[in-house]
Amino acid sequence: MHHPDPSTLLREKSLRVTRPRIAVLNALADHPHADVDSVARAARLELGSVSTQAVYDVLRALAEAGLVRRIEPAGSPARFEVRVGDNHHHIVCRTCGDIADVACAVGEAPCLDASENHGFVIDEAEVTYWGTCPECATT
């Protein structure tokens, strides 16, 4: 399930290849939209042990390099995903916080134009759909 080799990805961005970084990339490949805690748990399964701070550091480094994307839906701790570069959007369940991907029709950022920009230079339009997921809808 880890198609693009984590080590290769890291080298392409001139980042050092370390076991925690590989474990975090693998964790995110298996668990899209995972929060820091879930990533840390998954990484620990692979490594035995990693400090929580290392996971935070790794995630920040990967996000800065553009290898992962940090998403922060209102009311939820930060979540991360490896799917980058396609400017897709998210749909969040108001009840359980579950997140699903929604492809962007345009594909490139910014995919929407603002009617008034107030002099701002806009580089991205982030869309978050809010609703109820199938499971929470039935209960």
Place this chain on the structure above:
Amino acid sequence: MHHPDPSTLLREKSLRVTRPRIAVLNALADHPHADVDSVARAARLELGSVSTQAVYDVLRALAEAGLVRRIEPAGSPARFEVRVGDNHHHIVCRTCGDIADVACAVGEAPCLDASENHGFVIDEAEVTYWGTCPECATT
């Protein structure tokens, strides 16, 4: 400054009319997109003193009643605005965190349709434009 009378707004929602609530509504009318701390400071100018917890409680009560809207841009503490009910969107400066309103072309939520909904029932599409504000662009 405070166009619709705060007391009237509160009564319309069957909320008790208290001095902290009026002060918070006035503060938000004067400072759109203010965070809790700014609201508390503004409210203290009007009242002399209010506990921070009262401000949190008031903001939650007002948000639940639909009198104010809570917005939470990634990386920023929660901010509040007197709700207009027009489903407008926001443009956030990546550098200074400043927020401006952007009218929604459609007006009613959800103003966008998701291409795939994964079985979710969508009730709102929240759009956040990211960019650089005029001041930060020049510096």
Place this chain on the structure above:
DNA sequence: ACACTCTCTTGAATCATTCCAGAAAAGGTG
């Protein structure tokens, strides 16, 4: 293998927000 630099570990601090129990105040009623 060596040296240089970046990354990881441990431990503590910070910020925003929430929880709790009791005191005070708002609104309806007689």
Place this chain on the structure above:
DNA sequence: CACCTTTTCTGGAATGATTCAAGAGAGTGT
């Protein structure tokens, strides 16, 4: 207007997510 019920406000403490700091440890190019 005084009373009573319910809701709200106060003060203090707790929680959760995230960040800071200093030193030990590991990756990379020569």
